[in-house]
Amino acid sequence: MSSQDSAWMDQVRAVLFDLDGTLRHSQPTFMQAFLDIAASLDLPGSPEGRRRAARWLLYYWAQSPELVSDWATFLENPDQFWVNHARMLLQAMGVAENRAFSLGGVIAARMQAEFRPSDRLFPDTPQTLASLRDAGYRLGVVSNRRKSYEEQLTNLGLLDFFEFALYAGDLECWKPNPAIFYNALDRLGEPASSVIYVGDNYYADVIGARRAGLYPVLLDREQLFPEADCLVIGCLSALLEILP
Incomplete structure (x- = not known):
């Protein structure tokens, strides 16, 4: 991580997440x-x-x-x-x-x-979220889902970690449109410079977060984006090594 990245991380007060492919996945x-x-x-x-x-x-x-x-x-x-x-x-x-x-x-x-998949958490999701919450970071979810997924978060045992769970269908605005990120910033009441966004889709998550002024972190478990021009992590728990 560069010195510029480290300086940004020192300002972070909130961490926003994508949902599908980031916190949970379908099996298969x-x-x-x-x-x-x-x-x-x-x-x-x-x-x-x-x-x-x-x-x-x-x-x-x-x-x-x-x-x-x-x-x-x-x-x-x-x-x-x-x-x-x-x-x-x-x-x-x-x-x-x-x-x-x-x-x-x-x-x-x-x-x-x-195709009848089951709903699964990535193994490091619960502990990573718990550690971030206990460290004082504010947490939220910003997803391109068309409908609310709060019931799903409840069933996965995740809802209580988050201040809000935005879904694009409610706003009629889909990532990478920065407007959905602006809405999240309004809910947080935080400047973009103090918020990072973690997602697995470079095209939606990195580009969208960057357009809104957030610091993007690409979660690239399968190394699909070796050319990514942003901070890249291979597992969610790596956030705990990056954030102070």
Whole structure:
């Protein structure tokens, strides 16, 4: 960590978190379930192809132009949205366009029928949050979810750690739009220079937090972003080594 990073950390009074992929995850993940189905159809799945697909998935759901266009195109046909989504994800893996087009519907149908994930915490989430709270940091969640997830946080035993849990659907504003971060700052009553934001999606979390003046920390467990131009940690508990 640079001296500039250290100086910023000395000012921190609040830590905000992304939810999905940061504090909790699905088991299996959407990506893993998709790859398993693709493998059962003898589709190629090299490590580099899987990495490209995982990055594309994060890019796409960070309010990418493609996502915005697809929502409008398939507004009245959600099943076709997921067929198109599967085709694009296959191409990101390196599958030829014609084969991706022919198998997209098959994979989308199987995902709808078979993908039944369980809700899991990352192992270091509870202790990291407890340690930060006990050290006096104010904590909150800022998620791109469309609906409230407070019940889910309660079931995971996390709700009491946080002062608030913002969801983009309530504000009609999705990361990386900085407006959702401005709303969080208003709730905290803290300047952006005293707040860090921790998330696993460079395109939504780092870019959005930086636009709003917060200090972004990328949680990159799978080393998907080796070129990231921000502070990167490999596990949530690494925050305890960074913050004073």
